[in-house]
Amino acid sequence: MKEQPILGYDWEMGHEEIKLEIGTYYTGKGLYIGMLAKEDGVWESFSDLTVNLPFERSDVHEAFIQDFGSKEKLKFIQKHKLGKILPERGHSGFCTYAKVAFDLKRLEELDPEGMKRFYKDHPELEEQSQVPKKKKRNQMER
Template sequence: MEEQKTLGYDWEFGHEELMLEVGAYTYGDRLYIGLCHMEEGRKESFADLTINLPYSPAEQNEAYIDTFAEKSKLNFIRKHKLGKVLPETGYSGYARYRKVAFDLDRLASFDQKGVEKYRKLHEPPKENKQKKRNRGEVR
């Protein structure tokens, strides 16, 4: 089993060494990024970095940041150059969520398989290469 790279995450409760898990939300296929850590020799979820706002505008590489420990998460993104914090925000109810344009190539260096699956999900459909048949028309 290949060992995943970790990144340092500092927040109000101390320092954590975390791994990234990249995927897509089921509803809307938007970018999902989770934070995981090793607990008693097993990989476990630590927190969600992103939140799904399927009705808020976002490009393929953009996502909204979960508000729990938001300041620490934004500092983590900046510190490790995972993406660029954008001025736009998204809303759900009364909550406001910051938007980030993630560097998918940089994310792939931490979760290659997750990013590949995500990119494949967003590939444009391949054209049907079957030749159109002449239906008796003279050209």
């Protein structure tokens, strides 16, 4: 099995080497993205990149960004071409959350096993990815 890529993450406390962990939130089936950092030689949870807002409208490839360190997290998303920051915002209590349309193909490169599990929770994505074959010029539909 190929080693997961490591991404650089810069924040107020310095620089971290990060791996992404992709999953699905239980409530709402939204896209979960966790950040792992190496601590004493073991990859452990560093932070959540996303937050679960199941009552906010979003497409299956969209997620809201955790508010703690959100400016750094949005820069991280842009730097590593993980997705596009959208103008919409999510709300919960007194907090407002940025919304991102993630590039699922890019996430597959960063955590293939996690994305397999994500696709299993979202069979409709497999249906969308199946592109109909082009008919040959001389073929007629019957």
